[in-house]
Structures are given as C-alpha cells and as structure tokens.
Amino acid sequence: MTSINDNETIIFPDEEELNEENIFVLPYSKINDNETIIFPDEEELNEENIFVLPYSKKNYAIKVQLVKLNGKPFIRIIAQEEKKIVNFNYMVEMNEDDFNSQDNILLRPYRDIQGIYLFILGSFEDGMISIADINQKIYFNLVIEGEIRGYKNLFTFEIKLKMHECNKDDVQEMICNKTNELENENKNFESKLNVIEKENNNIKIQVDELNEKEKKYELKLIELEEIIRNLTLQNKQIIKNEEENKYIINRLLQIPGRENKNISLKLKYRMTEDGDSLQMFHSKCDNIPNNLVLIKSSSGARFGGYTDEPWTSGNNDVVDNNCFCFSLSNRKLYNVIQDKAALHNHSNHGPSFNNIFYIGADSLSYGNCTNCVQSNEYFSGINNNFEINGGNSEFTILELEFYQSKFEFVVTEKPPRSLKSNVNIEVVIYTSFLQSIDENFTGTTSPSASSIRNFPLKGCIAFRNVATSKRGFI
Numbered sequence: 406m407t408s409i410n411d412n413e414t415i416i417f418p419d420e421e422e423l424n425e426e427n428i429f430v431l432p433y434s435k436i437n438d439n440e441t442i443i444f445p446d447e448e449e450l451n452e453e454n455i456f457v458l459p460y461s462k463k464n465y466a467i468k469v470q471l472v473k474l475n476g477k478p479f480i481r482i483i484a485q486e487e488k489k490i491v492n493f494n495y496m497v498e499m500n501e502d503d504f505n506s507q508d509n510i511l512l513r514p515y516r517d518i519q520g521i522y523l524f525i526l527g528s529f530e531d532g533m534i535s536i537a538d539i540n541q542k543i544y545f546n547l548v549i550e551g552e553i554r555g556y557k558n559l560f561t562f563e564i565k566l567k568m569h570e571c572n573k574d575d576v577q578e579m580i581c582n583k584t585n586e587l588e589n590e591n592k593n594f595e596s597k598l599n600v601i602e603k604e605n606n607n608i609k610i611q612v613d614e615l616n617e618k619e620k621k622y623e624l625k626l627i628e629l630e631e632i633i634r635n636l637t638l639q640n641k642q643i644i645k646n647e648e649e650n651k652y653i654i655n656r657l658l659q660i661p662g663r664e665n666k667n668i669s670l671k672l673k674y675r676m677t678e679d680g681d682s683l684q685m686f687h688s689k690c691d692n693i694p695n696n697l698v699l700i701k702s703s704s705g706a707r708f709g710g711y712t713d714e715p716w717t718s719g720n721n722d723v724v725d726n727n728c729f730c731f732s733l734s735n736r737k738l739y740n741v742i743q744d745k746a747a748l749h750n751h752s753n754h755g756p757s758f759n760n761i762f763y764i765g766a767d768s769l770s771y772g773n774c775t776n777c778v779q780s781n782e783y784f785s786g787i788n789n790n791f792e793i794n795g796g797n798s799e800f801t802i803l804e805l806e807f808y809q810s811k812f813e814f815v816v817t818e819k820p821p822r823s824l825k826s827n828v829n830i831e832v833v834i835y836t837s838f839l840q841s842i843d844e845n846f847t848g849t850t851s852p853s854a855s856s857i858r859n860f861p862l863k864g865c866i867a868f869r870n871v872a873t874s875k876r877g878f879i
Contacts, residue, residue, distance in 0.1 A: 449473040452522075456529045457487055460536040464488075467547075469529070471522045474498070478518040480525065484545045484566055488586065490579045495545030495566035511551045511562045525549070525564075542568045643699040643707050643806055649733050653697070656738060657711065657810060660727045666812040670697060674807035681769035686755055686807075687718045695810040698756045699733075700764070702772060703801040706794045707733040710758045711810070712748055722746035722759070730761050730784060732793050739784040739793070747783040755805070759783045762793055764802065772800045 452471040457464050464487040472479050477500060485494040501518045515521045528534040528549045537548040545566040550559045571579070644650050654668050673696075674689050690696070692715045699709040712728035724746045730739040739761060741747045749757040755764035760775045760783045774791035781787050791798050 447475050451478075454526055454529075458534070458536050460539060465536065465545075467529070469522070469525055471519070472498075480504075480518060480522050482525075482547070482564060482566060483569075484547075485579075488583070490576070490583055491571070492576060493542060493568055493570050494575070495539075496569040497564060497566045499564075507562075509562045510553060510560050511549065537563065544568065643701045643709075643804060644733070652733070652736065653711075653731065656729065656731065657697075657812075660713075663812050669811045669813075670808040671811065672806060673809055674805070676769055676802065676805040681802075683753060683755060683765050683767070683769055686765075686769050687716075687752065690807050691715065691717050693809050695812070697808040697810050698764075699804075699806040699808070700762075700772065700802055701804040702794055702797075703803055704795045704797045705734070706797075706800075708762070708793045709733070710756060710761075712756075714748060716748075716756055717750045718752040719750045720752070721750050723748040723750060728758070730758050730793065734795065735792070737786065739786045742783055742785060745783045756807075761787070764805065769805060770802045772802050774798050774800075 450470060450472050454469050456467045456469070458467055459465075465484050466487045468481075468483040470481040470483070472481050479498050479500045481496065481498045483494055483496045485491065501521070504512055504518070504521050512521060512524070515524055525534070528551070533551055534547055534549045537546040539545050545568075547564040547566070549562040549564070551562070553560055644653070657668055658664055658666065673693060674686060679685060679689065694715045695713055696715065697709065697711045699707070701707050708731060710728065710730040712723075712725045714723050714725045714728070724744060725748055726741060726743050728741045728747055731737065732739075747759050749759055749763070751757065753765060753767060755769050757763035757765075760781045762772060762774045764772050766773070772794070774794045774797070775781075787793075789796065794800050
C-alpha cells in the first residue's frame with residue numbers, strides 16, 4: 406500500500422479495444438527542419454472530355470475531367486494552348502461544396518457533382534461556354550451563359566482557372582501527345598500522298614487516253630478537212646462532170662482548122678483564189694490567145710465564152726470569127742455572126758462579149774447581161790432577154806475561171822533514115838504554130854506529112870519516140 410498525499414489524484418487508464426490495423430511502407434529521405442512531408446492524394450479518373458475554344462486568334466484545348474480525390478468526387482478543368490508544348494497550364498478543381506457555395510441560379514437544378522459535370526459538358530456542346538479572359542500565367546476565365554424559363558435576361562456562371570506549373574510528367578505527356586499527333590499527321594500525309602499518287606496515275610492514264618483520242622480526232626479531222634476540201638473544190642468547179650467538159654471540147658473542135666486536134670485547158674486565173682481585182686486579172690490574163698472563160702453567177706447559171714483573140718487593157722472592139730458563147734445550164738450555144746466586132750477590151754472590164762454579157766465594173770465579181778434579143782447583131786441563137794443568165798440582167802459572180810486552150814494534132818509517118826525502121830514517130834505541131842499552119846492549109850482537115858515537112862515553120866516540130874516515150878526535135 407502506498408500513501409497518497411492530500412494534493413495528489415489517482416488516474417485510472419482508459420479501457421481500449423483495437424478493432425483493425427494496417428501497416429504501410431513509405432520511402433525515407435532526410436528531411437531538413439524547414440521541410441514538410443507531403444503525402445500524394447489518391448486519385449481516380451472516371452471520365453474525361455476535351456473541347457477546343459478560340460480566343461484572340463488562338464485555340465485552347467479544354468479538358469473537363471470527373472475525378473475522385475481520396476474517394477471524394479471533383480470536377481477538374483485544365484486549359485492550355487492547343488498543339489503547343491509549355492511548362493504551365495490553367496487548372497481548377499471543384500467539388501460539390503465549391504459549386505454550391507456560389508449559389509448560382511444556373512446550377513440550382515443539379516443536385517450532385519455528376520449533374521453539374523453533365524451541365525458543363527452540355528454547355529460546351531451547345532456553344533453556351535466561351536473564354537472570357539486570359540491573363541498570361543495568372544488566370545484563365547470561362548463563362549457559361551444560359552437561359553432560365555420565366556426570365557428574359559441571360560444568366561452567367563464564371564469558372565476561374567489559375568496558372569499551374571506543369572511537372573515533368575505533365576511535360577512528358579505533352580511531348581508524347583505532340584509526338585503522337587505528328588506521327589498521326591505523318592500517317593495522314595502519307596495516306597494523302599498515296600491517294601494523290603493514285604489520282605496522278607489515274608490522271609496520267611486519262612491523259613494518255615485523251616492523247617490517243619486526240620490523235621484519232623486529228624486523223625478524223627484530216628479526213629473531214631479532205632472531204633470538205635473536195636466538196637469545196639467540187640462546189641468551185643464550174644464544169645461539173647466529164648459530159649459537160651466534152652460539150653465544150655466538141656465545140657472547140659468545130660473551129661475551122663482545129664478538127665481532130667488534142668485539146669488541153671490550162672487554168673490561168675480563179676477568182677476565189679486570185680481575187681476579184683481587175684488589175685490583177687489583166688496582169689495575169691492579158692495577151693493570152695485561145696482563151697476560155699467560165700462563170701458561175703449568183704442566180705445559179707453557169708456559162709462562158711471562147712475567143713482566139715487575147716484580151717487586153719485597151720479600149721477597142723475586136724473581130725473574131727471563131728469566138729462563141731455557151732450556157733452549161735441550158736446546154737445552148739451562141740455562135741458569133743461573122744465579121745462582127747463581138748469582143749470589147751477595156752481596163753475596167755474583164756472579158757466582154759458584146760450584146761450577150763460582160764464582166765467587171767471596177768470589180769471582177771460584177772456581171773451584166775445586155776437586153777437584146779432579135780436586134781442582137783453579134784451572136785445568134787438568143788431567144789429571150791438575159792437568157793444566158795437565167796433571165797437576170799445584173800448578177801454577182803461567185804466563181805470565174807480563165808483557161809488557156811492548147812491545140813495539138815498528131816501525124817504518124819515512117820521514121821527518118823537515122824532511126825530504126827520499127828520505131829514510129831509522132832509529129833506534134835503546137836499551138837504557137839497553128840495560126841501559120843491554118844493559113845496554109847485552109848480547108849484541109851488533115852495535112853499530109855510531106856506538106857508539113859515542106860512548110861516553113863516559125864519554130865520547130867517536136868517528135869516523140871512512141872516505143873520509148875522519148876522526145877526529140879527535127
């Protein structure tokens with residue numbers, strides 16, 4: 406037994422009961438007197454959504470997270486400039502009490518943190534939230550504007566984020582995200598490049614096909630141009646067929662002294678090619694004897710005339726007993742009345758056959774027929790006024806062709822002694838000598854070879870070796 410003084414008190418220990426015990430191991434490091442031991446929070450990320458909002462020509466990525474810190478639900482909002490690696494961001498963490506303490510009318514319908522979280526997500530999706538202000542490295546303010554039924558004015562709820570320095574893990578995460586983003590962009594670029602290459606190959610194939618089609622079209626165009634050229638040529642040609650050509654040739658062979666001759670026509674002037682200038686016509690066609698003119702008029706008539714005499718630029722009438730006019734459209738001949746001056750030369754006219762038709766009045770494309778029927782003293786066979794042009798007096802010339810006629814005849818005789826006996830010789834006397842020959846053989850249809858030899862020609866007689874097709878001169 407121990408004695409107790411009057412001022413002492415006896416203390417009995419509390420009754421204690423240990424229900425459960427857990428033991429954890431933490432790393433130890435030396436701690437200075439002024440340092441504090443910080444135990445990390447236990448965090449659980451339940452949900453995360455990322456949105457992008459523009460502000461001052463920049464875009465900011467906004468993360469909205471629903472997390473549990475030490476078992477208690479929070480809403481965490483993190484803001485950072487999009488696609489940029491920095492060592493800081495803006496962040497706020499708010500629990501249900503933080504939101505309720507603001508007593509904002511927009512939040513009243515929501516009873517827990519999950520409802521508030523869904524309200525914030527809906528504000529992003531409906532475009533009700535925006536960036537109100539940013540102060541670099543200090544704060545970042547978001548504002549939600551919403552309507553309340555029964556109120557006219559909008560209500561706002563402001564969420565303030567503060568600058569938060571990123572730790573190494575955050576920076577590493579940003580670097581990884583940026584790397585992944587660049588890799589995705591590279592893959593997208595490669596994919597687009599492959600698409601472009603395929604499209605380019607398709608384009609090349611299409612270009613080759615188009616080039617092939619173009620070649621075919623060019624060949625077709627050449628064919629069409631040739632057809633058009635032939636049709637145009639046919640349209641330009643005044644003599645349409647061989648029958649009409651023989652019609653003119655047969656009339657030329659009726660000229661005294663020209664019987665049984667070979668006749669060729671050489672084109673000297675075509676109006677659609679050489680122009681309708683009278684000066685040009687006279688420069689090319691004057692002083693050409695034995696000439697034939699063909700005309701196609703605007704009335705559709707086709708006609709012409711022939712003369713042994715050359716046209717000139719003088720102002721005079723000329724007699725030619727061999728000249729004649731004709732209508733190809735009507736197949737009709739108009740022979741000259743003998744010893745009549747049926748031709749007229751003038752620098753302002755082309756070929757002019759008196760009292761039947763003349764060409765030119767300052768232009769080769771103008772034509773006119775003379776109104777003279779029974780009183781025509783130059784040409785026979787005219788029954789109606791202007792009948793050579795289908796009854797029309799004045800007309801426009803659509804085409805005019807001027808030919809030089811060449812006459813030649815062939816005589817076969819025995820070869821001279823200097824040639825082999827089995828070689829035939831064709832003696833050909835050309836147009837330039839016909840006039841002299843006609844004067845000496847008037848009325849003779851086929852002069853003998855001896856007569857030709859004895860005739861003093863103003864030139865030479867050409868011969869052709871029939872067997873070898875070689876030409877020579879006697």
